[in-house]
Amino acid sequence: MTRAGPIPILRVADVLLTTIHVDLQDTIAAAFQEDVLLEIEATGAKGIVIDISGLEEVDTHVARILAETGSMARLTGARAVLVGMRPEVAATLVRMGYAMGAIETSLDVEEGFRLLGAWPKG
Amino acid sequence: MPAVAFASQTMSKETLAIEREEDIVQVRKRARALAQARGFDAFACAALTTAASELARNVWVHGGGGEATLEELSDGTRFGIRLVFRDHGPGIADLERALRGGYSTARSLGLGLSGARRLVEDFEVDTRSGEGTCVTITKWTRF
Ligand SMILES: Nc1ncnc2c1ncn2[C@@H]1O[C@H](COP(=O)(O)OP(=O)(O)OP(=O)(O)O)[C@@H](O)[C@H]1O
Ligand SMILES: [Mg+2]
Numbered sequence: 001m002t003r004a005g006p007i008p009i010l011r012v013a014d015v016l017l018t019t020i021h022v023d024l025q026d027t028i029a030a031a032f033q034e035d036v037l038l039e040i041e042a043t044g045a046k047g048i049v050i051d052i053s054g055l056e057e058v059d060t061h062v063a064r065i066l067a068e069t070g071s072m073a074r075l076t077g078a079r080a081v082l083v084g085m086r087p088e089v090a091a092t093l094v095r096m097g098y099a100m101g102a103i104e105t106s107l108d109v110e111e112g113f114r115l116l117g118a119w120p121k122g
Numbered sequence: 123m124p125a126v127a128f129a130s131q132t133m134s135k136e137t138l139a140i141e142r143e144e145d146i147v148q149v150r151k152r153a154r155a156l157a158q159a160r161g162f163d164a165f166a167c168a169a170l171t172t173a174a175s176e177l178a179r180n181v182w183v184h185g186g187g188g189e190a191t192l193e194e195l196s197d198g199t200r201f202g203i204r205l206v207f208r209d210h211g212p213g214i215a216d217l218e219r220a221l222r223g224g225y226s227t228a229r230s231l232g233l234g235l236s237g238a239r240r241l242v243e244d245f246e247v248d249t250r251s252g253e254g255t256c257v258t259i260t261k262w263t264r265f
Contacts, residue, residue: 023147056154057168059175060233088168096172096237097223 005031009039009048015118016040016048017109020055029065036069040078047116048073051109053084063098070103079104083112130202133194140207141187146178149190153205156194160201162263169241170203170261176234177207177257183228185209185255195260202262204244210254217249 005028009018016039022028036048050066052058058066070080081104093100106112113119134156138149153174157167174190181188188209195202214235219225223236235257239245244260 025143025147057150057171057175059172059179060231060237061175061179064231086164086168088164091165092168092172092241095169095240096233097240098231098233098237 005035007032007035009035011039011043011045012113013118014044014046015113015116016043016045017051018048019051019053024062024065029062033065033069033072036080037072037076040073040076045078047079047081047118049106049109049112049116050080050082050103051084051112052082052089053086053108055089056086058085058089058093060093060096060098063093063100067101067103070101074102079116081106081112081115083108130195130197133196135191135193137189137191139187139189140178140181140209143182146175146182149178149192149205150175152192153203156192156203157261160194160203160263162203162261166261166263170205170259173238173241173259173261174205176238177205177259180234180257181207181209181211181255184214185211188254197262200262200265202260204258204260207257208254209256213251213253213255214247214249215251217247221247 006022007018007020009016066082073080083106106115110119138152139145150171154167154171157170178190191206193204195204214220220235224232226232242259242261246258249255
């Protein structure tokens with residue numbers, strides 16, 4: 001697997017998991033979106049869980065990149081679920097009038113996996 | 123009632139250049155460090171730093187670069203953080219429209235300026251065609 005960006009994408013069963021831990025500036029963001037699409041294609045994953053619990057703030061620029069990534073994944077036939085948004089981040093985005101649009105959201109990684117039907121039954 | 127009852131006193135002041143995209147991150151990180159050190163809660167920190175991010179990005183994208191001044195204030199009862207974003211770009215042609223939100227000359231969402239305004243207590247814009255733009259925001263601790 002050749003990846004261009006610094007954000008690792010892991011394969012867990014038939015879905016992908018990625019944790020955003022760096023600032024999504026323009027160059028990194030573009031590489032990240034390409035990586036997501038390449039991994040979906042390479043693995044045939046049915047979905048991707050994007051964990052943003054490490055982000056203390058999400059401005060409209062980053063929110064847009066995440067929403068766009070969701071739209072791109074969907075166009076390739078995979079579902080994207082954004083998980084782990086902190087309460088203060090959610091409050092801030094709503095106060096600014098931002099709607100996440102195309103991307104699904106869920107509480108945390110476990111719930112995200114469940115939503116994609118990929119959580120092993122205990 | 124005005125937001126500031128007493129003359130506020132400046133406790134520290136620093137200026138950071140906004141010349142590259144990475145500088146936006148630096149401004150935001152510095153604003154967060156000041157807010158956290160002054161005891162702002164998670165919601166206030168996210169509000170201030172997100173507003174900082176939006177305005178710094180506007181300086182970089184629309185103003186062709188500029189600077190941010192970060193100032194710590196006290197009015198006797200509360201701490202405040204004032205951020206001033208200054209550029210010598212083209213100015214905001216239609217300020218009223220830009221402040222209403224949903225208007226962008228960059229084919230974006232146009233939520234940066236109007237959104238930043240909703241996240242802070244004090245918000246001021248001074249813009250002149252052909253001379254530049256200066257946006258000042260202040261966020262205060264509750265007590
Ligand atoms: N510093 C500035 N100098 C010149 N024009 C500006 C400046 N800041 C904002 N503007 C103008 O105001 C408009 C609205 O700004 P706002 O930040 O709300 O939206 P945006 O930057 O276009 O998109 P985004 O939602 O991605 O922030 C901009 O499209 C631009 O025309
Ligand atoms: Mg903007």
